[in-house]
Amino acid sequence: MTKEILNLKGIKGTLAFLFVLSLIQGAAIIMQASMLALGITNLFNGEKLSNQFLPLLLFAAAYLVRQVLVFFRDKWMERFASDSGTAIRRELLEKIFSLGPKFTQKEGTGSLVTMALEGVTQVETYLKLFLPKMMNMLLIPLMIVIYMFTLNPYSAGIVILVLPILIFFMAMLGIAAKRKADKQYESYQVLSNHFVDSLRGLETLKLLGLSKDYDKNIGTVSERYRKATMSTLRVAFLSTFALDFFTSLSIAIVALFLGLNLMEGAILLGPALTILILAPEYFLPIREFGTDYHATLDGKNSMGAIGQILAIPTREQRSGTKSIGTWSAKDSLEVNDLAVIHDDASQASLQNMSFSWKGYGKIGIVGASGAGKSTLIDVLSGFLTPASCQVKVNGEILAGFAAPAWQEQILYIPQHPYLFNDTVRNNILFYTPEATEEALQAAIDQADLRQIIDSLPNGLEEKIGEGGRMLSGGQEQRVALARAFLDSSRKILLFDEPTAHLDIETEYELKNNMLPLLDDHLVFFATHRLHWMKNMDQIIVLDQGRIAEMGTHEDLMMKQGHYYQLVQNQGGKTEAIK
Secondary structure, three states, X not given: OOHHHHHOOOHHHHHHHHHHHHHHHHHXXXXXXXXXXXXXXXXXXXOOHHHHHHHHXXXXXXXXXXXXXXXXXXXXXXXXXXXXXXXXXXXXXXXXXXXXXXXXXXXXXXXXXXXXXXXXXXXXXXXXXXXXXXXXXXXXXXXXXXXXXXXXXXXXXXXXXXXXXXXXXXXXXXXHHHHHHHHHHHHHHHXXXXXXXXXXXXXXXXXXXXHHHHHHHHHHHHHHHHHHHHHHHHHHHHHHHHHXXXXXXXXXXXXXXXXXXXXXXXXXXXXXXXXXXXXXXHHHHHHHHHHHHHHOHHHHHHHHHHHHHHOOOOOOOOOOOOOOOOOOOOOEEEEEEEEEOOOOOOOOOEEEEEEEEEOOEEEEEEEOOOOOHHHHHHHHHOOOOOOEEEEEEXXXXXXXXXXXXXXOOEEEEOOOXXXXXXXXXXXXXXXXXXXXXXHHHHHHHHOOOHHHHHHOOOHHHOEEOOOOEOOOHHHHHHHHXXXXXXXXXXXXXXXXXXXXXXXXXXXXXXXXXXXHHHOOOEEEXXXXXXXXXXXXXXXXXXXXXXXEEEEOHHHHXXXXXXXXXXXXHOOOOOOOOO
């Protein structure tokens, strides 16, 4: 049982419910066996069938109680598993969104999608099957063997001696099955990532003539997953055979000694029949647990993987922080002693960084590759928790950039905006589904999307994104810009290399569309394309995680420092695009 189960909402009540049900079910099993043995013994002793009404009635009542208990138990577990799965999926998605795009890129989109969909479904199966079978295995055999002791201690001793052997083989096969299932789950994650990557890059692969090579790669990964699955199934079938063999052998041994005792007169027929009927019931919970254990291994692995993500430390939120309103020309931002240390880095990625700004404005962030531009944008978006930082808005300490009061005002436009598998209309209306048709059309014109939409067969109702029509990088950026134009409530814009993958002509067209959007906003624009800096009100120049210098384009060029050197390294062409 994974420790994550104990953190589920309602788990204590569910375990208590299962405990009571298992006790009642164990009592019903004992009554069922006793009444059946009593009726058979009475008939064997020559009593009339009509006189066995009470034992047979009690037997039927016990049988009915067992079936009713199983029915209500299954209903309870289905509801509990469904509610727990919904809560786990919601918590997982909130954590993924909280950790941001860098975490998604690191873990793999396909792996996370599989985890959130099929993984959570497997967790529901794990909860639904594992918990009741575990409780039955812990209580029912114990109740039965105690009752057997009252009838014939010798027979009870036999089943007790056989149980450790059965558990030993079950544990050995279970360990082997777990290792196989772990490898199968890893192969499944790799296959998921490959599949998603192939879908996203299929058009590019076909244009480059690499689709057949990538098809072989997918085939290799699929074959690896098939072998891992078959290997796991072989162990599962072997363990099922071992369980059936040892339990059948144990029941046969009990029956043999009961027969010998009956022949010697050491035990009466009634107790012997009761023990013989109870012997299969004694091993049944263990067999069911062992069989379903293999069926729930994927769910157990999924729950462990989800638990590892949920256990990632969340950003600290200070209580008592005053809420801030919509960013305006009168507001001020002050950042002091910002430092970031990545888990896999021996030194800080950002060090001793402090800056401030008041009102609207365009702040460019430049530097050599690896200087920390994207890291700074991740911090400003709240997707990355700094090792140290003090943030003040209008002189009031803010609970970091992960504070909802800050994040609710942000529009983040990355290098590769995400397009949902939906219509062009719904992709543009993602942030503002309540926008009017007039506002939508105005945003389309501002983002220069009109010609593109008119060229689509279904216009605004054309499906795009994964599984739909593929758009070029420039067209994707225009959709992201249309979203931003449409949402006038968010006044803080974050750009992370938004044109790094575009050609000069496309970037020129996008620049003309983007510049009006930057007015009346607080903008942080990270890029290595220095021609943008002439349009910035302030430039932050980073060098090895530190602020090397700050100022306007003209001031920094006159200083002939780090920024001047960056310009010279690009051939001095800061005016390549005006």
